[in-house]
Amino acid sequence: MKCIQFIKPFVLAILLLHFISVGLAQKKSEVKKPMIVFVTGDHEYSGESTLLIVAKELEKNYGFQTKFLKAFPDHNAEENIPGLEALKEADMAVFYLRWRRLPADQIKLIEDFLKTGKPMVGFRTTTHAFNYPAGHPLEKWNAFGEMAFNSPPGWGGKANHTHYGHTSSTDVTIIPEQAKNPILHGVGNNFHVRSWLYQVLPTHPSRGSVALMMGHSVNSENPKFYDNPVAWTGTNSYGAKIFMTTMGHPEDFDQEPFQHLVINAIHWAAGKTIPEKWAGKMNINVPYRQ
Numbered sequence: 001m002k003c004i005q006f007i008k009p010f011v012l013a014i015l016l017l018h019f020i021s022v023g024l025a026q027k028k029s030e031v032k033k034p035m036i037v038f039v040t041g042d043h044e045y046s047g048e049s050t051l052l053i054v055a056k057e058l059e060k061n062y063g064f065q066t067k068f069l070k071a072f073p074d075h076n077a078e079e080n081i082p083g084l085e086a087l088k089e090a091d092m093a094v095f096y097l098r099w100r101r102l103p104a105d106q107i108k109l110i111e112d113f114l115k116t117g118k119p120m121v122g123f124r125t126t127t128h129a130f131n132y133p134a135g136h137p138l139e140k141w142n143a144f145g146e147m148a149f150n151s152p153p154g155w156g157g158k159a160n161h162t163h164y165g166h167t168s169s170t171d172v173t174i175i176p177e178q179a180k181n182p183i184l185h186g187v188g189n190n191f192h193v194r195s196w197l198y199q200v201l202p203t204h205p206s207r208g209s210v211a212l213m214m215g216h217s218v219n220s221e222n223p224k225f226y227d228n229p230v231a232w233t234g235t236n237s238y239g240a241k242i243f244m245t246t247m248g249h250p251e252d253f254d255q256e257p258f259q260h261l262v263i264n265a266i267h268w269a270a271g272k273t274i275p276e277k278w279a280g281k282m283n284i285n286v287p288y289r290q
Helices: 002-006 009-031 047-061 084-089 104-116 124-128 139-148 256-270
Strands: 035-041 065-070 092-097 120-123 169-174 190-193 210-218 228-235 241-245
Touching (some): 035 084, 065 084, 092 124, 092 256, 120 139, 120 256, 124 241, 228 256
Parallel strands (some): 035 065, 120 241
Antiparallel strands (some): 169 210
16 A cells, blocks of 8 residues: 555556546447448349348347448339448448449449458349339449459459259258368358259359359259259459359248358458357248249
8 A cells, every 4th residue: 555655646657547548449349340231132032031131130240330221112123222332331331232223322322332342142142133114314233243253354244144944942062172161161162042043154153163062953944954053152243252142042941051151251241350259040041022
């Protein structure tokens, strides 16, 4: 006690300020969580429902914060996704879109986000996210999938791929050379999904992207079918890390291997370590719209 009484007041003040600043810095680092903005709007796959469950899981168990946007007034509304201003504060974005025709002011918000080079994740019909008529001022956005979810050169032509029929499904296998890729941690070597296989070659993935998994059509409606990539990574022409998967049927989201893939890919894109500990299977029981 006698020693403390002889310490000069300004020394105590300096020490006090130091400990306060360290405490505030630690608190700030603990509070700061990556912000993911989900942008959804598709006619048939219920992306606004499946991904909402994923978003809540990311907040609850994996240290993210999220904002969730969807078409208004319902999934069939092709010309309005309110709240895209949220992309201004996003650390990354997740897109599940199909054949939208958003107004120029909303497209500008997406374009501004693209120009930041921040990471992006895309699902299934995002390969053909927009569908403007020929001659429309925003027609180039019909190539959003090719531009945003491939490695350079950048803007190309309109998405031009097809699939192998709604009665088919897909066997998925890891490409052997990618077996140790952190995105595939805990996914397993192979699994089966309800999604009918998209024939995306040769447009996706472009040269410079990295295919992670291949799909094999089961009970294909097209006798001339061949295996196609169903998930890939890359860096697009804006410098953004990208992960894209052509899977995304609502029944896919209820498969634990696919859930692992999604959680891992979002961590990878956000620059976070792939979680060693799996928080457990999500209950995703969402209907497919025909």
